Structure formats: structure tokens, C-alpha cells
Amino acid sequence: MKDDKKYARIFGAVLKLVTKKGLxxxxxxxxxxxxxxxxxxxxxxxxxxDALINALFAACRENSVxxxxxxxxxxxxxxxxxxxxxxNILRYRLHNFEEFxxxxxxxxxxxxxxxxxxxxxxxAEPLYALIARGQKEQLIKNLEPxxxxxxxxxxxxxxxKQIHYTxxxxxxxxxxxxxxxCWDAIKA
Amino acid sequence: MKDDKKYARIFGAVLKLVTKKGLxxxxxxxxxxxxxxxxxxxxxxxxxxDALINALFAACRENSVxxxxxxxxxxxxxxxxxxxxxxNILRYRLHNFEEFxxxxxxxxxxxxxxxxxxxxxxxAEPLYALIARGQKEQLIKNLEPxxxxxxxxxxxxxxxKQIHYTxxxxxxxxxxxxxxxCWDAIKA
DNA sequence: CTTTTTACTGAATAAATATTCACTTATATT
DNA sequence: AATATAAGTGAATATTTATTCAGTAAAAAG
Numbered sequence: 123m124k125d126d127k128k129y130a131r132i133f134g135a136v137l138k139l140v141t142k143k144g145l146x147x148x149x150x151x152x153x154x155x156x157x158x159x160x161x162x163x164x165x166x167x168x169x170x171x172d173a174l175i176n177a178l179f180a181a182c183r184e185n186s187v188x189x190x191x192x193x194x195x196x197x198x199x200x201x202x203x204x205x206x207x208x209x210n211i212l213r214y215r216l217h218n219f220e221e222f223x224x225x226x227x228x229x230x231x232x233x234x235x236x237x238x239x240x241x242x243x244x245x246a247e248p249l250y251a252l253i254a255r256g257q258k259e260q261l262i263k264n265l266e267p268x269x270x271x272x273x274x275x276x277x278x279x280x281x282x283k284q285i286h287y288t289x290x291x292x293x294x295x296x297x298x299x300x301x302x303x304c305w306d307a308i309k310a
Numbered sequence: 311m312k313d314d315k316k317y318a319r320i321f322g323a324v325l326k327l328v329t330k331k332g333l334x335x336x337x338x339x340x341x342x343x344x345x346x347x348x349x350x351x352x353x354x355x356x357x358x359x360d361a362l363i364n365a366l367f368a369a370c371r372e373n374s375v376x377x378x379x380x381x382x383x384x385x386x387x388x389x390x391x392x393x394x395x396x397x398n399i400l401r402y403r404l405h406n407f408e409e410f411x412x413x414x415x416x417x418x419x420x421x422x423x424x425x426x427x428x429x430x431x432x433x434a435e436p437l438y439a440l441i442a443r444g445q446k447e448q449l450i451k452n453l454e455p456x457x458x459x460x461x462x463x464x465x466x467x468x469x470x471k472q473i474h475y476t477x478x479x480x481x482x483x484x485x486x487x488x489x490x491x492c493w494d495a496i497k498a
Numbered sequence: 499c500t501t502t503t504t505a506c507t508g509a510a511t512a513a514a515t516a517t518t519c520a521c522t523t524a525t526a527t528t
Numbered sequence: 529a530a531t532a533t534a535a536g537t538g539a540a541t542a543t544t545t546a547t548t549c550a551g552t553a554a555a556a557a558g
Binding site: 145226274276303 | 333
């Protein structure tokens with residue numbers, strides 16, 4: 123009986139290694155050692171390295187989409203709704219920093235196919251819908267949604283890295299401040 | 311006599327390959343083939359793969375710093391000065407997209423040492439100084455400079471990727487619009 | 499409890515990749 | 529022009545790494 127905990131251990135090992143060595147310098151030997159299992163066992167759970175990386179990528183993607191839009195209620199007014207999603211995404215990336223880095227690394231790697239990459243882009247879909255709503259309500263600037271989303275997500279990503287690498291804690295106050303920065307940029 | 315053009319060809323090959331295959335999936339064979347030279351010749355120019363990647367990383371770093379602050383005059387008022395640097399950086403990353411991606415990939419790779427990484431961080435130094443000046447003149451928000459810089463650079467990076475991957479052209483108008491987005495975020 | 503099936507192991511093998519080197523070609527020196 | 533020095537080559541070698549597999553341990557079925 124294949125062990126769900128073992129999947130978790132394997133994935134955990136990859137995530138731990140990616141921030142240290144990057145995708146490039148991660149061997150199957152490294153992974154199995156970090157996971158505390160034999161190298162051969164990796165092949166009980168996955169056909170090959172490619173499949174392993176893609177499976178983890180897919181898992182991360184689903185996970186992040188699920189968490190990001192948790193508790194979102196389209197009935198509430200735009201700004202608080204946008205704020206809660208923004209906070210969700212920020213928190214998610216901070217608390218799952220390794221997943222975040224792993225996904226970034228995968229994006230330009232030979233492991234991930236163009237199709238998988240396109241699916242990943244759909245993470246942004248609900249965010250686009252939200253932006254469209256904000257524009258309809260004339261609350262945010264009427265620019266191409268692509269530009270707005272890129273701006274919002276890009277700024278957040280770099281913030282997450284900044285916070286992580288400097289080891290500073292993100293207080294509630296600082297999160298609010300940072301959200302305001304973003305809001306001032308996009309508000310109409 | 312070692313050929314400067316050959317350095318350029320080798321570097322060019324690595325940059326061309328990194329957007330296709332990533333750092334992970336780039337062999338010395340790939341590089342030499344792309345550069346149109348024999349594999350052995352790579353070892354005339356560089357001790358090994360590690361040295362090659364690090365040399366290119368250093369070159370990209372110097373190049374980008376030099377270009378970003380070109381034509382900056384500390385005497386002119388803050389906003390136009392900030393604007394010209396912002397535009398320089400944006401243009402640089404757009405026109406040297408491969409360098410930009412290469413540098414990002416290196417950051418979490420096993421090729422780049424912690425020391426090299428720290429040096430790279432210094433790219434931002436003059437930008438920090440500029441931010442400090444803007445704060446002293448009470449033109450931009452009085453937040454931690456780290457947060458402001460992360461926000462500005464992060465938003466720009468994602469914009470660059472967005473523009474590149476969608477193949478859209480960045481008109482003067484759109485560049486201005488995007489700068490305004492950034493300015494609205496940080497202005498006091 | 500015995501049998502069967504499945505997971506697990508890690509050394510052995512295969513495949514991929516970095517690096518070397520004996521040799522050729524080009525460039526500089528006298 | 530003859531000689532010396534350096535660059536360039538790519539097949540051969542060394543190294544690293546993915547993958548397999550024969551054997552062992554554990555779990556399910558009977």
C-alpha cells in the first residue's frame with residue numbers, strides 16, 4: 123500500500139533542497155537522502171525525475187489557488203474583497219516560501235512543459251475577474267488588466283523575497299502599510 | 311591571442327539557451343554547439359562550467375548597473391531623476407531580457423556563491439540612496455527603503471516578463487502609464 | 499499460519515555530462 | 529621563412545547522475 127506520508131516526505135525533501143541548491147543542483151540521490159528513503163523507492167512512487175517534479179508543481183499550483191481565494195465572498199464590496207485576497211496570497215507565499223521559489227524555478231526549467239506552464243498561468247484567472255469588477259465599479263484605474271495584475275503580483279513577490287531573506291517579521295501593521303502601497307498604485 | 315568576440319559568442323550562447331532550457335538543462339555541449347565552437351574550446355576560455363557561469367553573472371551585473379544609472383544627474387529635481395532611472399532599468403531589462411532571466415535563475419542556483427550573491431545585491435545601492443533623498447525631500451512615503459525598493463523592482467520585473475511573453479510592444483504612452491502606477495504607489 | 503502480493507532497498511548498470519588531451523591550425527616572434 | 533607559442537578541435541576518458549533489478553522485508557489475502 124503506497125504511503126501518502128511518503129509522498130509528503132518526498133515533496134518536502136524537494137522543497138527543502140530547492141532553496142538551497144536550486145532545481146539545477148538537485149539529484150535523485152539528494153532527494154532520497156533528504157526524504158530518508160532509498161533512491162529506488164522514489165521510482166516506486168514516480169516514473170522518473172521529470173514526473174516527480176511535474177507532480178509537485180501541479181500540487182503546489184492547486185494548493186496555492188485554493189488557499190489564495192479561501193473565504194472570498196463576491197457579495198462584499200470590492201476593496202475589502204480585494205484586500206482579503208491580496209492578504210491571502212501574501213501570507214501563503216510567506217508561509218510556503220519554498221513552494222513559491224520552487225514554482226518560480228520550474229517556470230524556466232526544462233522539466234515543465236508549455237502546457238503545464240499555461241495551466242499555471244490560470245492561477246491568475248480569478249484575479250483578472252476581480253480586477254475587471256473593480257474597473258467596472260470605477261474604483262481602480264482603467265488600464266490593461268495584464269499590466270495591473272503583473273504590477274500587483276510582481277510587487278508582492280519581491281516583497282515576499284525581501285522579507286524572507288532579511289529575516290524580518292511581517293507585522294500586521296507592515297502588511298497594512300504594504301497593502302496601501304499597492305492600493306494607492308491601482309486606485310482610480 | 312584569446313578572442314574577445316569568442317567570449318561574446320559564448321556568453322551569447324548561454325543567454326540564448328537559458329530562456330529555452332533554463333540553467334538546469336544546459337550542457338557544455340549545448341553551449342559550444344550554440345556558440346559554434348568545439349566543446350574543448352570552452353575550456354581554453356574558462357576553467358570549468360562553474361567559472362563560466364560566474365563570469366557571465368558578473369558581466370551581466372556590471373552591465374546592468376552601468377546602464378541603469380547612465381545619464382543620471384543628482385542636480386536635477388527628484389521626480390525626473392527617479393523617472394529617468396526607472397525608465398533606464400525598464401528599457402534595459404526589456405532589451406536584455408535574456409540577461410535578466412539568466413540573473414534571476416542564477417540567484418537560486420548552486421553555481422553562484424553567497425559572496426557573488428551579496429555583490430549582486432549592491433546593484434540596488436544607488437537606488438537606495440535615491441529613495442533616501444526622495445524621503446528627505448518628503449516627496450515619497452516614509453516607509454522602510456527595503457520595502458519601497460522591493461515594491462518598485464518587483465513590479466517592474468513582472469511587467470517586463472508580462473510584456474516579453476505576451477509579445478506586446480511597450481509604447482512610450484504605456485511606459486508613462488506604468489511609471490505613473492509606480493509613482494502613485496510611492497508618492498507621499 | 500501460509501501464501502501472495504506489494505513496498506522497499508541499495509548496489510549494479512546505463513545514460514548523460516563535464517573535462518582532458520593528443521593533435522591540428524592559426525598567430526606571433528625571431 | 530623558420531620557429532615558437534597559443535588557440536582550436538573533437539574523440540576519448542572520467543565523473544556524475546538517473547534508472548534498474550535481484551533480493552529482502554512488510555503487509556494483505558486466503
